Structures are given as structure tokens and as C-alpha cells.
Amino acid sequence: MTGQPKEAIYEALNPIGERELPKYSGINPRLDTLDGKAIGLFDNAKRECPYVLGKLEKLLQERFPAIKISWFRKGTYKEVMWDAEKAWAKDLDGVIGMCGD
Amino acid sequence: MVTMEKQGIPVVGIANEHFESDWKMAARTKGAPGTRYVLTALPSNCVEVDQCEAAAVEMMDELIDALTRPLTEAEQGPGPEELKVERNACAGTLQEVNQYFYEREMTDGLPIIPPTDAAVKEMLTGTDLAPDHVVTRILPEMRKATVEKIAINAVMAGCLPTYMPVLIAAAEAAMDLDFHLVETGVSTGSYAPLMIVNGPIRNDLSINYQHGALSPGRRANASIGRALRLILLNTGRALPGIQDMGILGSPGKYTQCVGEHEEASPWEPLHVQRGYAPGSSAVSMVPVTARVAILGGDNPQNTLRIAAQAAVVRANSDYLGSNIVFFVSPASCDIFRDAKWSKKDIQNHLYEHARILPTSFWGARFYKPTGRRNVEFFLGKAMAEWIFKQEGTDMPLPIVTGPDKFVVVCVGGHGMNQNAIFTCGHGTLASREIKLPKNWQALVAKYKAKEIARFRDIA
Numbered sequence: 001m002t003g004q005p006k007e008a009i010y011e012a013l014n015p016i017g018e019r020e021l022p023k024y025s026g027i028n029p030r031l032d033t034l035d036g037k038a039i040g041l042f043d044n045a046k047r048e049c050p051y052v053l054g055k056l057e058k059l060l061q062e063r064f065p066a067i068k069i070s071w072f073r074k075g076t077y078k079e080v081m082w083d084a085e086k087a088w089a090k091d092l093d094g095v096i097g098m099c100g101d
Numbered sequence: 102m103v104t105m106e107k108q109g110i111p112v113v114g115i116a117n118e119h120f121e122s123d124w125k126m127a128a129r130t131k132g133a134p135g136t137r138y139v140l141t142a143l144p145s146n147c148v149e150v151d152q153c154e155a156a157a158v159e160m161m162d163e164l165i166d167a168l169t170r171p172l173t174e175a176e177q178g179p180g181p182e183e184l185k186v187e188r189n190a191c192a193g194t195l196q197e198v199n200q201y202f203y204e205r206e207m208t209d210g211l212p213i214i215p216p217t218d219a220a221v222k223e224m225l226t227g228t229d230l231a232p233d234h235v236v237t238r239i240l241p242e243m244r245k246a247t248v249e250k251i252a253i254n255a256v257m258a259g260c261l262p263t264y265m266p267v268l269i270a271a272a273e274a275a276m277d278l279d280f281h282l283v284e285t286g287v288s289t290g291s292y293a294p295l296m297i298v299n300g301p302i303r304n305d306l307s308i309n310y311q312h313g314a315l316s317p318g319r320r321a322n323a324s325i326g327r328a329l330r331l332i333l334l335n336t337g338r339a340l341p342g343i344q345d346m347g348i349l350g351s352p353g354k355y356t357q358c359v360g361e362h363e364e365a366s367p368w369e370p371l372h373v374q375r376g377y378a379p380g381s382s383a384v385s386m387v388p389v390t391a392r393v394a395i396l397g398g399d400n401p402q403n404t405l406r407i408a409a410q411a412a413v414v415r416a417n418s419d420y421l422g423s424n425i426v427f428f429v430s431p432a433s434c435d436i437f438r439d440a441k442w443s444k445k446d447i448q449n450h451l452y453e454h455a456r457i458l459p460t461s462f463w464g465a466r467f468y469k470p471t472g473r474r475n476v477e478f479f480l481g482k483a484m485a486e487w488i489f490k491q492e493g494t495d496m497p498l499p500i501v502t503g504p505d506k507f508v509v510v511c512v513g514g515h516g517m518n519q520n521a522i523f524t525c526g527h528g529t530l531a532s533r534e535i536k537l538p539k540n541w542q543a544l545v546a547k548y549k550a551k552e553i554a555r556f557r558d559i560a
Contacts, residue, residue, distance in 0.1 A: 007194045015191040015207050015253045017244030017336030024176040027135045028111045030169050039168075040110075047146045051153030052115070059161050062357065069508035090104045094168045097102040098115040099124070 031094055035064040040089060042097035045074045049098045056096065103131035104486040108483050112137040113167035117161060119157055124345045130242050131179055145289060154374050164509030179438040186244075190216075197501045202257075206340050209330055209355060213257035229267030229538040236269055237276045239337035240283050240288045241344050246336040251328075254335055258328035261548045264321065267384055270533040271296060271329050273499040274386045277531035283389035285528040286339045289346050292388035292526055293353030294333075295426065296509055299372035301540070302535055303360035305545045307552045310360030311317040312514030315392075320552075322374070326356025326499035329337055355390060357510050366432035366511035367438035377533045385532040387508065389483050404433055404520065405447065409454035409523040412507075413500060424506050424530050426523035427451065444509045452504035456497035459488075 031037055041057060043049035050073075057069050077097045089095060106112040118140040118255040126135040143156040191201040198215040202341050214220065225232055225248065232249035239246050251268050260268070275282050284294040298308050309319040319322060339345040341371065363370045372383035393411040398404025412425045429437070429446070437447065477485040488498060501507070508530055513519060538544065 007319055009192055009194060010198050010217050011192040012190045012198045012202070012215045013218060013221055013249075013253050014187055015202075015216060015250060015257060015335040016190075016244075016338070017239065017246055017250050018186045019238070019242060021333060024129075024132050024134060024179045025107060026179060027133060027137065028109055028110050029174065030171060032169065034165060034168060040105075042105070047148050048153050048156075049146070050156045051150050053232065054142065055154040055157035056161065056164070059157065062163075063161075066533060068512050072279070077102040084300075085102055085104065086108060089108055089110055095102070095105050095110055095112045096115070096164055096168070097105070099102070101119070 009031045033064070034060065034061065034067055034094070035067040037064075037069075037093035038070060038091060039094040040070050040072060040092040040097075042084075042095055043073045044097070044099050046099070053096070053098055103133045103136050106133045106136050107131070112136060112169055114391055115164070118142050120145075123346055123429075124193060126307040126344050127241065130135075138398045141168060143243065150347070157185050161254075164324045168347065172536070181508055187356070207335055209327065209334070211327075211355075216253040216256040216257055220256045221249065221252050224256050224260065224262050224265060225249065227252075227262030227538065227544060230269070230270060231526065236272050239272070239333055240286055242336075242338040242341075244336040244420060246332060250336055251332055253329045254331040255324075258331050259320065259324040260328050261306075261324075261527040261542050263552065264325050264328065266382075266535045266537050267302065267306070267325055268300060268332065270384045270413040270535045271325075271386060273333055274384060274531040274533040275329070275333060277533075279529045280386060280388065281528035282337070283334075285526075286333060286337060287345050288527060289348045290390060290526045291347030291349050291351040292356075292390060292528065293351040293357055294326075294329060294386045295389045295523055296329065296358040297352065297387075298325075298358065298360045298382070298535075299363065299370045299377075299385070300535070301380065302537075303363075305541075306480055307547065310362040310512055314362075314512050314514075315357070322358045323356055326358035329358075330354055341407045343385035351390070356447040357389070362431060362511045362513065363556045365434055365515075367434055368509070368511070370441045370558065371510050372532060372534075375530075377532070377534055382535040382537070383532050384535055385530055387426060387523075387530045388524050388528040389426065391524055392522065395522060395523045398433065398520070399436070399516050399518075400451075401442050401447075403438055403451045404436065405454065408522055409451050409456075412451060412455040412524070413457050414522075414524055422502050422506075422510050423525040425451070425455070425501060425525065425527060426508045426510065427524070428510055428512045428521040430519050431511060431515050433512050434519045435499055445504070447509050448504035448507040452499060452501070455500050457490045457500055458495055459493065459498060473502070 037053045044051055059069050072085060102112050102114045116138050121140060122555055124138050128134050139160050141156045141160055143152060147153060191198060199212050202213055222537055228248060230248045235245045236248060251272060255264060255268055274280060303310060307319040339448045359515050361371055373379050378382045395407045395411050398407050408427055421453045
């Protein structure tokens with residue numbers, strides 16, 4: 001009598017790539033109020049962003065009369081905008097950003 | 102958004118409710134996993150003003166809260182530590198290994214060959230590069246695509262060691278800024294890489310560029326494209342529905358690899374056009390959405406009339422900077438050759454004739470604020486102003502930034518009236534030279550013998 005042939009055992013290597021340990025950081029302290037603050041509206045170029053953020057701008061100005069709103073519209077497509085984003089954001093107190101998705 | 106949070110500015114993001122995982126992964130990858138967000142049910146790309154404004158009203162209080170509510174202890178801290186990637190994944194029978202890999206989303210859903218140490222070592226004979234050499238880091242998670250990781254994924258896909266030089270070049274091309282993986286790999290538009298291989302390596306590897314070049318059946322075409330997919334999946338980790346947010350997805354993501362039929366082409370091969378030396382080998386990749394068949398065309402004008410009509414489908418996107426790929430089969434190449442049409446003639450003709458009226462797509466999208474922005478970005482202010490003036494007129498408008506955006510490639514078997522247009526969205530063609538190991542001819546001799554007989558004499 002012969003038994004069933006023993007099934008082969010495979011030791012498989014891991015296909016997942018390593019990555020450097022990301023330097024995780026906490027998030028920044030929040031504001032006491034938005035009134036009188038410079039708040040950025042970041043539009044990442046999805047089609048709904050101008051309408052949603054446009055309405056938010058009006059609502060924010062109604063609720064916080066001294067708020068200063070600044071817009072950044074991503075030029076879309078290439079990372080050439082990253083430096084411009086940084087330059088825009090550096091004098092702001094807070095940002096509301098819309099991804100669209 | 103995370104970049105600005107890291108810049109020291111309190112941020113809140115607005116994300117679609119179906120993209121919450123995407124948001125969390127992106128925030129983690131960029132190093133600030135606690136970045137606050139508010140979810141909306143507003144559909145992506147909605148341009149119904151009433152719906153958009155209603156969503157803004159609904160989110161208003163939550164957004165203010167996210168910018169003013171004091172941080173929790175967890176939000177102030179450095180966040181979770183990254184888990185180390187072990188070199189070995191698992192041990193088990195063929196089925197157990199497959200189940201393990203499948204459950205952890207390391208596959209494309211099809212069975213894999215277990216990447217054992219011995220199989221990976223053999224795969225590594227296909228390159229002179231050291232196993233720990235970092236070829237690139239793949240978006241979105243920017244994990245290292247080392248030569249060994251490429252080899253592991255190549256084994257899983259069913260590649261031969263001689264395919265390694267193509268895969269190394271393809272991994273580099275995928276991270277070329279022109280290819281724009283940052284969006285093409287994760288976009289709702291479901292872009293898939295179309296790989297076009299040029300040079301002598303096509304015949305060394307028996308890459309199909311003749312009948313059924315895009316069909317299943319040839320190991321090189323099937324497994325090179327598949328391996329690229331696995332490399333992108335396992336070193337980028339853009340998992341479908343988590344970070345790869347393609348709405349419909351694409352069968353092209355399984356594999357989409359062909360050679361150019363240089364022997365039947367009347368023109369310079371694609372890689373030579375792109376600056377590589379005649380006699381060298383290269384891979385060119387472009388992210389595509391779909392293939393549109395072009396049936397008919399018994400002279401250059403007729404063939405291109407149909408191709409131009411097909412190309413106009415591309416204008417459902419306002420990414421004017423992308424390519425349109427035109428696969429011309431050998432019989433149609435003969436027609437162009439006889440009529441003395443160069444690739445440039447074809448590109449110019451397609452550019453002039455693939456046009457669309459402002460009243461159709463342009464009216465719907467290009468005259469919206471984001472559409473206008475894209476026109477300015479790609480065409481410059483002066484051209485954009487001219488285009489904006491055509492709103493409401495019947496002036497035919499171009500669908501790409503210039504004739505060079507049409508990529509003309511000879512592919513396929515012999516037979517009349519069969520060509521194809523591939524439409525693209527984000528991203529453009531990226532090419533890399535394929536660098537061969539010193540013992541290339543010996544490797545080719547060893548592994549080409551494993552090709553099935555009917556393919557051996559094709560070159």
C-alpha cells in the first residue's frame with residue numbers, strides 16, 4: 001500500500017516593499033476662534049470645489065465678520081504647484097481644504 | 102493638506118464619505134495620521150450648484166469645530182509606529198500560500214507562483230544589480246522597489262529571469278513625473294499602464310507584437326504586465342477601494358504589454374523617436390483608459406478620419422496635456438508607406454481633425470471654473486482666452502495641446518482595417534532604456550528554449 005504523496009511546502013518571501021519609518025507628528029494646536037484670523041480655502045481642482053468652498057466663504061464671512069479669506073486653486077496635474085502651496089500657506093492661521101474625493 | 106499641517110498650520114480637510122480610507126492612508130503615509138477631516142456625501146465632481154452649496158451649509162459647523170476644538174492627547178502625540186516588513190511571508194502548501202497572499206491583498210486575485218528563496222534567486226540571475234539596490238520608491242506609500250522585491254513579484258507573476266531588465270526599467274518609468282503615478286495609480290479614472298517594448302529584446306523574450314499582441318497566450322506579454330501590476334501593488338500599496346479609487350476599474354490593470362512591430366513599420370521605432378539609440382531596447386509606458394477599435398479605412402485620409410472620430414472620445418476629460426495612442430496595424434502601415442505619410446504627417450492630420458465643438462463637451466466642462474483652470478494650465482493664458490471666446494460658437498477646438506501628443510505605433514498581425522486608439526487622461530508617455538546583464542546572450546539561450554515551438558521562429 002502506498003500513501004498519498006506528501007504535498008510540497010513552500011516558504012514564500014514577502015513581496016511587500018519596505019519603507020523608511022515615517023516621522024509621524026501630531027497635529028497643530030487649534031485656534032480659539034476664526035474671527036480675525038487668516039483662513040485659507042484650498043481647492044484641489046475637483047469640479048465641485050469652487051461651489052462648495054465659495055459657499056463656505058460666504059458663510060464664514062457672515063459668521064465671523066473680521067475673518068480674512070485667502071484662496072488657493074491647485075493648478076492640477078503636476079507637483080510643480082507644491083512650492084506655491086507652501087508659499088501661500090505660510091502666513092495663514094488655518095486652512096480648510098477640499099479634496100473633492 | 103497634510104503638507105500644510107506639517108508646515109505648522111492647523112488644517113481640516115473635506116473628503117467624500119467613500120474616500121475616508123483613502124484620506125486616512127494618505128495622512129498616515131505623509132506622516133500626520135491625525136490630520137482632521139469632515140466627510141461629505143456630495144458626489145465627486147458634482148457641478149450642481151444647489152447640491153454643492155447645501156453640502157457646504159451641512160458641513161459648516163463641523164469644519165469650524167475641527168479648526169477650534171482642542172487637541173486630544175492622542176492627536177498631540179507622534180502617532181503609531183510603523184510595522185516592520187519581514188523578509189519571509191509564510192510557509193505552506195501551494196493553496197495555503199495562495200490563500201495567505203490573497204487575504205493580505207498581495208495579488209491581483211489570480212493564483213500566484215510561491216516566491217521561494219530558490220525561485221527568487223533564479224529570477225535575480227536576470228540582472229547584474231544587487232538584490233538590495235533600490236530601483237525606485239513607488240507611490241502612494243513610497244515603499245522601496247528593490248531589485249529583490251521586483252524579483253519576488255516577478256516570480257509570483259510567472260516571469261522568466263530574462264524579463265527582469267524590462268521590469269526594472271518599467272518600475273523606473275512608472276515613477277517618471279511624466280507618467281504621473283501620483284494620480285494615475287489612484288485616480289477615480291481607473292488608468293492602467295500600457296507598456297510598449299522596443300528593440301531587440303522583443304525577439305529575445307518572444308514578446309508578441311503580431312496577431313493578438315494584446316490578447317492572452319504569450320508568457321512575456323502576460324507576465325511582464327502582470328508583474329508590473331504586482332510591483333506597483335506591493336510597493337505602492339494602492340489597494341482598490343482604499344487608495345486606488347478607480348470608480349469602474351480597468352481590465353488593463355491585469356496586464357497590458359506589447360512590442361512594437363518594428364519589422365513591419367515604415368517609421369522610426371518609438372524608442373528611437375524618443376532619443377534612444379537604434380539597436381537599443383526600451384520600454385515606454387502611458388496610462389490609458391480604454392481601447393477604441395477603428396474598423397475600416399482604405400486610404401490614409403479615411404483611416405485617419407475614423408481614428409480622429411475615435412480620438413474625440415478622449416475629450417471627456419479636460420486633461421489636454423495627455424497622449425492619445427494610435428496603434429496602426431501592418432496593413433494600414435503599408436497604406437501610409439505607399440502614400441509616403443510620415444508619423445509627423447499622421448500626427449498633424451489627427452491634431453487638425455480630432456476636434457470638438459464648444460457646444461458639446463467644452464460647454465459642459467471647459468467653461469466651468471475648474472475646466473477654465475485646466476485650459477490655462479495646459480495651453481497658456483493667451484490660447485485659453487481665445488478658446489474661452491469660442492463659447493457658444495461652432496468653432497472646432499483641439500482636444501490635446503499639440504500634434505506630438507498623438508503617439509503612433511505599429512502593432513498587430515497582417516489584415517486590413519484593424520487599428521486602435523487608446524485614450525488617456527492624466528499622465529503622459531514615459532520611457533526608459535532596458536539595461537541588459539553581461540551574460541545576456543547565455544540567459545536568452547537558456548530561457549528562450551522554454552518558449553513553445555510555434556513562437557520560436559517568429560523573429
